[in-house]
Amino acid sequence: MAVVDQRCPRCGSQDIVDDELYSQSQLVCADCGAVVSEGLFTTTRSEETNGTDVRFPNIAESNKQPCRNQIKGIHRVRALGRILRLTFLMEETAESYFRKAYEHPNFINVSLQKKEVLAGCCILATCRQHNWPITMGTLTCLLEANPNLIGVLYREMVTTLKIEAPATSVIDLLEMHCQSYKLSPQDVPEELSETSSNLTKRGSVLLELATDAWLVTGRQPIPVLIASVFLAWQSLKPTQTRMKYSLARFCQIAKVPKSSIAPKRVKEFKEVLCKLGQELPWLRGAEVTLHNVVQMVDDILNFRLTLMQNALRSHEASLASETQLPLSTEDCKPGLDTENPTLDDAVSSEPDKDRIQQQGVVDPTDIVVVEGLSCPARDKDLKFSQSSALSRGKRSLFEPPSVTHYKIRRVQLPMKEVTGDEEISDSEIDSYLRTAEEMRDYVEAQEELDSSDEEI
Incomplete structure (x- = not known):
């Protein structure tokens, strides 16, 4: 390509062409082959003055592509949104x-498991912002992850990103849960029918009582809701017909799926109601059992705060009377120095365990033996042993499930180390070998395949 208004400084020819050498363009004289001007690697002074500087990180950031784990996490968010039937706006x-x-520094270097759980936390925060009835237990089942990990990571994410996600109330879940029960007069007889508004009103009060008694803490919501609705249905009209219905039969007539954990929650609800029913003054000491406490639910719920205070005071008084046992502060024997015993004292002094047991002060296991000497345990240790004799469930009238129920430790079975050098029995070797019948079937199948290939 010829260039106009350009002369060669060597021969004066005007036949100047543009020669592109790789990525660098040059002006070359076609007559003598002299290079008139080479490509500029730098800008001119005017361009540098009028131009703008662009930082390299900004250029690299514009071309930065998401990594494979981030793309996988976005796909997981979309899949969870479609499973939970979220709207397009909620998915975005x-x-x-x-x-x-x-991309936040708090989550960029975490483990891959936490990054997978992070997708569920984003779904949960979005659902809570849009009042979508999705609980943390639902996402735990979908992700097959540890609920404690989801809870910790969700709280950290909300705090880091400053997301305003209101927590879903159990009462709101109860209102939506009661609408699934088919207890209208068109579905069940008149004596068994009940409106969803009445069930919600009575069930919400039962849930408030269960919250004060630590029955809801750390529990799955669905069994607790089923138990509250069942007790609300029985207590609204405690007739003999309703009292004969079990929880499984109630779920059958209401056309809701039954839960295997709900009967335990019903029993816990009734136990709390029995503790409060004992404080009703007009019962005059009558026994309140799990069978007749449903008929007193109205009175218990109307005065639940007063009854709970009275029950706590009565329980504290009973514990104080049980723990006031006679304590002895006497030493082992007069003149015996338990801190610095001598050899003569050790020889002349023998433990008198029979006398100590007759006093009813110390158990034989609470005797301290020091170099042949025996004396009652100290007062502090004795008080600890007496308090430990009481069960942990009796220390407080209402306690969380994590306190009343001990966790069963899983026994770790020893792992067998397989090195490949183990001996193999003859019977195991025979199991890997083909029998004569298997060999015959294999030959026939191979012949059929060969014949079919020839026909094709």
Whole structure:
């Protein structure tokens, strides 16, 4: 390509062409082959003055592509949104939360398991912002993750990104749960029918009582809701017909799926009601059992705060009377120095365990033996042993499940180390060998395949 108005400084020819050498363009004289001007690697002074500086990180950031784990996490967010039937706006919100959280310094170097759980946390925050009835237990089942990990990571994500996500109330879940019960007069007889508004009103009060008694803490919501609705249905009209219905039969007539954990929650609800029913003054000491406490639910719920205070005072008084046992502060024997015993004292002094047991002060296991000497345990140790004799469930009238129920430790079975050098029995070797019948079937199948290939 010829260039106009350009002369060669060597021969004066005007036949100047543009020669592109790789990525650098040059002006070359076609007559003598001299290079008139080479490509400029730098800008001119005017361009540097009028131009703008662009930082390299900004250029690299514009071309930065998401990594494989981030793309996988976005796909997981979309899959969870479709499973939970979220709207398109909610899916976009959850994806934006995931991108911000994934690129944040607090989550960029966490483990891969936490990054997978982070997708569920973004879905949960979006659902709570849009009042979508999705609980943390639902996401735990979908992700097959540890609920404690989800809770900790969700709280950290909400705090880091400053997301305003209101927590879902159990009362709101109860209102939606009661609408699934088919207890209208068209579905069940008149004596068994009940409106969802009445069930919600009575069930909400039962749930408030269960919350004060630590029955809801750390529990799955659905069994607790089923138990509260069942007791609300029985207590609204405690007739003989309703009292004969069990929880499984109630779920059958209401056309709701029954839960295997709900009967335990019903029993716990009744135990709390029995503790409060004992404080009703007009019962005059009558026994309140699990069978007749449903008929007193109206009175218990109307005065539940006063009854709870009275029950706590009565329980504290009973504990104080049980723990006031006679204590002895006497030493082992007069003149015996338990701190610095001598050899003569050790020889002449023998433990008199029979006398100590007759006093009813110390158990034989509470005797301290020091170099042949025996004396009652100290007062502090004795008080500890007496308090430990009481069960942990009796220390307080209402306690969380984590306190009343001990966790069963899983026994770790020893792992067998397989090195490949183990001996193999003859019977195991025979199991890997083909029998004569298997060999015959294999040959026939191979012949059929060969014949079919020839026909084709």
